Amino acid sequence: MIQVTNLSKTYNGVTVLNIENLEIKKGESFGLVGNNGAGKTTFFSLLLDLIQPSSGKISSNGIQINTSEDWKPFTAAFLDESFLIGYLTPEEYFYFIGELRGQNKADVDALLAKHEDFFNGEILKNKKYLRDLSKGNMKKVGIIAALIGNPEVIILDEPFANLDPTTQIRLKKIIKELADTPEVTILVSSHDLQHTVEVSDRIVTLEKGKIVKDIQTSGETLKELEAFFAI
Amino acid sequence: MFKRFITLEWKSFLRSASLSTNLVLKILMILGGIYFGACFLVLGAASYYLIADYGLQPLETINKYLIYYFFFDLAIRFFLQKTPVMNIKPLLYINIKRKSIVNFALGKTMLSFFNVIHIFFFIPFSIVLLREGFDVAGVLCWFTAMFAIIFFTNFLNILIDKKEVVFYAVAAIFVTLGGLQYFNLFDITQYTGAFFQMIFQTKWMALLPVLLFCALYIVTFRFFRKNLYLDEGLSVKQTIAKTEDLTWLNQFGTLGTFLKNDIKLLKRNKRSRTTVFMSVLFIFYGLLFFTNSIEAYQNPVMQVFAGVFVSGGFLFTFGQFVPSWDSSYYPLLMSQNIQYKEYLNSKWWLMVIATVVSTILASFYLYFGWEIYLLIVVGAIYNIGVNAHLVLLGGAYVKTPIDLSSSKGAFGNKQAFNVKTMLISIPKLVVPMLLYGLGKFFFGFEIGLLLVAVAGIIGFAFRNKMFRIIENVYKKEKYKTIAAYNQKD
Numbered sequence: 220m221i222q223v224t225n226l227s228k229t230y231n232g233v234t235v236l237n238i239e240n241l242e243i244k245k246g247e248s249f250g251l252v253g254n255n256g257a258g259k260t261t262f263f264s265l266l267l268d269l270i271q272p273s274s275g276k277i278s279s280n281g282i283q284i285n286t287s288e289d290w291k292p293f294t295a296a297f298l299d300e301s302f303l304i305g306y307l308t309p310e311e312y313f314y315f316i317g318e319l320r321g322q323n324k325a326d327v328d329a330l331l332a333k334h335e336d337f338f339n340g341e342i343l344k345n346k347k348y349l350r351d352l353s354k355g356n357m358k359k360v361g362i363i364a365a366l367i368g369n370p371e372v373i374i375l376d377e378p379f380a381n382l383d384p385t386t387q388i389r390l391k392k393i394i395k396e397l398a399d400t401p402e403v404t405i406l407v408s409s410h411d412l413q414h415t416v417e418v419s420d421r422i423v424t425l426e427k428g429k430i431v432k433d434i435q436t437s438g439e440t441l442k443e444l445e446a447f448f449a450i
Numbered sequence: 451m452f453k454r455f456i457t458l459e460w461k462s463f464l465r466s467a468s469l470s471t472n473l474v475l476k477i478l479m480i481l482g483g484i485y486f487g488a489c490f491l492v493l494g495a496a497s498y499y500l501i502a503d504y505g506l507q508p509l510e511t512i513n514k515y516l517i518y519y520f521f522f523d524l525a526i527r528f529f530l531q532k533t534p535v536m537n538i539k540p541l542l543y544i545n546i547k548r549k550s551i552v553n554f555a556l557g558k559t560m561l562s563f564f565n566v567i568h569i570f571f572f573i574p575f576s577i578v579l580l581r582e583g584f585d586v587a588g589v590l591c592w593f594t595a596m597f598a599i600i601f602f603t604n605f606l607n608i609l610i611d612k613k614e615v616v617f618y619a620v621a622a623i624f625v626t627l628g629g630l631q632y633f634n635l636f637d638i639t640q641y642t643g644a645f646f647q648m649i650f651q652t653k654w655m656a657l658l659p660v661l662l663f664c665a666l667y668i669v670t671f672r673f674f675r676k677n678l679y680l681d682e683g684l685s686v687k688q689t690i691a692k693t694e695d696l697t698w699l700n701q702f703g704t705l706g707t708f709l710k711n712d713i714k715l716l717k718r719n720k721r722s723r724t725t726v727f728m729s730v731l732f733i734f735y736g737l738l739f740f741t742n743s744i745e746a747y748q749n750p751v752m753q754v755f756a757g758v759f760v761s762g763g764f765l766f767t768f769g770q771f772v773p774s775w776d777s778s779y780y781p782l783l784m785s786q787n788i789q790y791k792e793y794l795n796s797k798w799w800l801m802v803i804a805t806v807v808s809t810i811l812a813s814f815y816l817y818f819g820w821e822i823y824l825l826i827v828v829g830a831i832y833n834i835g836v837n838a839h840l841v842l843l844g845g846a847y848v849k850t851p852i853d854l855s856s857s858k859g860a861f862g863n864k865q866a867f868n869v870k871t872m873l874i875s876i877p878k879l880v881v882p883m884l885l886y887g888l889g890k891f892f893f894g895f896e897i898g899l900l901l902v903a904v905a906g907i908i909g910f911a912f913r914n915k916m917f918r919i920i921e922n923v924y925k926k927e928k929y930k931t932i933a934a935y936n937q938k939d
Binding site for chain 2: 301302318346
């Protein structure tokens, strides 16, 4: 589904990301771990064509990301708060995204109803604009909005951060369900090794912009990762 | 302690994003400051003799209108002056008395440009008074009273800040007073003028404004001291949100989706509401030209200038910041499947609707004759046909993120200045002025108007072409724009 070739990103002579070759298969649940500054967000921003690669390319479903825009209809993401429109209420925001992705109000309502327990009664009909929500609640809105319109590629940057334990568990359930859907490729980055191991089939570790580990998840993965990071 | 605060402030000033932009801008800002200072200085020195030339009593005349002077001061402060929020949060739990934090924050505002500028008027004026043989003690008392009132306004503005209701109530009172005075029904200046005059004669009256100022300082101090908590004064005010469907816009497809969003953008953010308020003011801008009150504005070519501005207020103030209005969620828009054309179309329609509405509202100019109104209508046609595209094109090069929640910066964003935008904005006003001037000079008034209108219609015919050009600019500048919007100051 996603093919990365000789990708690099350099800022003022400092290479922050350098991936020679990486292939993410369709339907894979892909976890990305690494310390601060390892290049996780840079990689995701490149995947969404928000920044330009210094060299190399990424293709999604055979479409080169930085030359065509045809990957947009089947790709959805939530990286940070700049994906939210502060002056809208959550409902308005969901419908706005829905309309952009060719979904009618009923489709969006059905999706929202499905994730009602994820919202925990704190999002919908709460008479608050997105800008006034807490960080955790903003994140809930962004994550669910990324699911609107049945995207085939879903990119979530640090989805577990700022969430309360209950919501983290619910989010893991949602991601696992998506991972079980063969059409959906899901990419998740996290600092939390245990969460990542639980939801991903494959885990790639970045260090200073380079891939240092690429493992299929098994019973030993968590131990292996913990050993790697415990320096 | 205060010394530390001052170092902090100095650093925050030197390292602020707006100061580190570019040198040209800094120079422009300094020149602007000097210009205003000089204006006030000349005004202060010369107004005594100017008024005397009209055969009026200078001091009495000044005293008479002082009340309006102070009101305008308040109005300007309301829109432009920053509130004294220094970076308080990190100081709260440190070993500093809350009292000193508040005192410093409030004291700082007294040194603001909006107070200092008055020195340039009142000092030369007082010196002239002394030269003309007015009583020294009287002048000193009067001067003290003036500054007490200026500082009073300063703190009044701080207290009413953010409460638009209070400000518009005060504004309404003053407009009513002005109206009553104009129609000779009730003249407030008789009382206030007499009071200011009295300060001169009975010196102790100067104590009154000074006491008022002290009282207000204490009130403000207590207010801030009491509210210096994260969940009170330092919290961000939350409004009760109401979900609006605006379903009637659904019939316009994707255009409707964007229009819905833009309407909410305009309604729910302080910055954009200020823009709408300003575009209403622009409608009245023509009064300066068409009432023949200013000589330099009677030139017919200048009247086209006014014609373009009357209907184009919203177009200019809103359009020049497309796409910056969407800066806080630009990465979202860029990763969605959005056609730039639809996006631009929505902004374009907003500007067209606003221009048409302004033109209709401006129909009161018919009072000055149908020729004047025709000028405005023709200006509107040119605005829709040509200027709407030009501002969008200019906006594409503006990479200043807009903080929607603050109304500051609506009066000319400092960072928005750039050469490309300047060049693009020349034809907005110069071309219609030239066309009209030439037409009128060689053929007559009607042909002049016709030329401007035809230019507008021709411009309209190129709409799709222009949209494609703007789209290409958006695409070409995409990464730079995203990076620039990510930088918050």
